[in-house]
Amino acid sequence: MQTDTPAGVRQDTLTFAVLGPGGIGGLLAALLSRAGHRVLCLAGDDTARTLREGGIHVRSGRFGEFTAKVDTATELPEASGPLGGVDAVLVAVKHTNLDAALERVPARALGDALVVPFLNGVEHPAALRARYGDDRVAPAVIRVESTRTAPGVIEHASPFAEIDLAGDPVPRERLDALAAAFTAAGPATRALPDEAAVLWAKMSFLAPFALLTTLHGLPLGDVRTRHRDELTALVEETAAVSLACGGPADPAQALTRYDTFPPATRSSMQRDAEAGRPLELDAIGGALLRAAERHGVDVPVATRVVRELAAGGR
Numbered sequence: 001m002q003t004d005t006p007a008g009v010r011q012d013t014l015t016f017a018v019l020g021p022g023g024i025g026g027l028l029a030a031l032l033s034r035a036g037h038r039v040l041c042l043a044g045d046d047t048a049r050t051l052r053e054g055g056i057h058v059r060s061g062r063f064g065e066f067t068a069k070v071d072t073a074t075e076l077p078e079a080s081g082p083l084g085g086v087d088a089v090l091v092a093v094k095h096t097n098l099d100a101a102l103e104r105v106p107a108r109a110l111g112d113a114l115v116v117p118f119l120n121g122v123e124h125p126a127a128l129r130a131r132y133g134d135d136r137v138a139p140a141v142i143r144v145e146s147t148r149t150a151p152g153v154i155e156h157a158s159p160f161a162e163i164d165l166a167g168d169p170v171p172r173e174r175l176d177a178l179a180a181a182f183t184a185a186g187p188a189t190r191a192l193p194d195e196a197a198v199l200w201a202k203m204s205f206l207a208p209f210a211l212l213t214t215l216h217g218l219p220l221g222d223v224r225t226r227h228r229d230e231l232t233a234l235v236e237e238t239a240a241v242s243l244a245c246g247g248p249a250d251p252a253q254a255l256t257r258y259d260t261f262p263p264a265t266r267s268s269m270q271r272d273a274e275a276g277r278p279l280e281l282d283a284i285g286g287a288l289l290r291a292a293e294r295h296g297v298d299v300p301v302a303t304r305v306v307r308e309l310a311a312g313g314r
Contacts, residue, residue, distance in 0.1 A: 013037050014087040014181055017076055017113070019101055021051060023146040024118050025092030026154040027161070028187070030056040033068035035185035040071045042087065042104045050151040063186050075104045079111025085226035087177060088138075091117040094272075095124065095283035102152035107132055114138050114174060116165070120206060120285035122199045122245070122291070129169075136173060138167030139195060141202040144189065161187040164202075166195040200247020205254055207288050208234040210269040211305050214279065219272070221263020224255075230301065231258070237299040241288060244295035281309055 001051050004112040014037050018029040033056070035041040041051050059065050066102040079085030089110070093101040098119070105115070115137045116160055128137045145158035152286050165179050175191035182189035211222045212231055224231055233252045243249035285306035293301040 021092035
């Protein structure tokens with residue numbers, strides 16, 4: 001079957017399951033549904049009922065305001081069952097909720113589907129491959145600012161939404177098909193050949209931003225002025241770890257990117273801290289320190305910052 005997308009591009013329709021229909025997952029679910037794909041959101045009973053009855057409402061300067069219908073379930077149905085299988089499971093929960101959320105995606109139900117995690121950090125692909133198989137996991141990173149303001153209500157604030165998709169053991173034609181579906185639905189998507197480079201490109205930008213805005217309880221504008229030396233040192237340490245792990249290393253470019261962001265920008269880790277929610281400190285800061293130790297990279301600033309955040313109950 002084929003469908004016309006809003007951009008006028010014709011493509012094969014796919015079936016997506018979305019685990020975690022929040023700011024990221026909800027936006028992707030709505031865009032893919034609007035483009036003509038079947039979307040099954042996996043969530044708890046109350047959220048599933050809300051989405052089933054009212055769909056997902058998106059407010060976006062980039063994609064417009066619209067409501068998209070989605071199917072719902074509390075667990076991924078068996079591929080051999082009456083509802084059939086899915087082509088991809090998009091994992092859009094936080095690391096702090098990952099283990100519990102994955103109970104909704106039993107390996108026996110996965111069939112031939114790919115697991116596409118949109119998670120922070122660099123260690124989750126190995127854990128997911130141990131659970132689902134080496135050639136079933138295609139890690140993705142997304143550059144977007146999108147927030148769930150209520151169940152089924154998504155505010156997309158950034159003027160962009162960009163995805164990099166990888167998965168070294170995954171057949172390239174499967175990555176290309178997913179990239180084409182995402183791009184036609186809205187987010188500009190690239191299927192890239194080097195998974196480590198994709199993951200560390202985001203990690204090397206995210207870690208200094210998340211750790212320092214959370215440590216100081218300040219938006220990025222204040223961090224980059226009042227704590228410039230600390231930010232610079234942490235960016236340089238993270239770049240060195242990235243390089244050792246096969247990723248990019250351009251501290252000057254990272255600092256330039258920080259300087260272009262609106263001064264009121266806050267990290268999701270900082271917002272979680274302010275709301276009293278568990279932090280992805282181990283997935284971001286802990287993973288950075290473990291990678292540094294494996295490769296013999298000295299990271300004194302990162303070590304201190306992570307220690308201080310952990311000591312503060314973060």
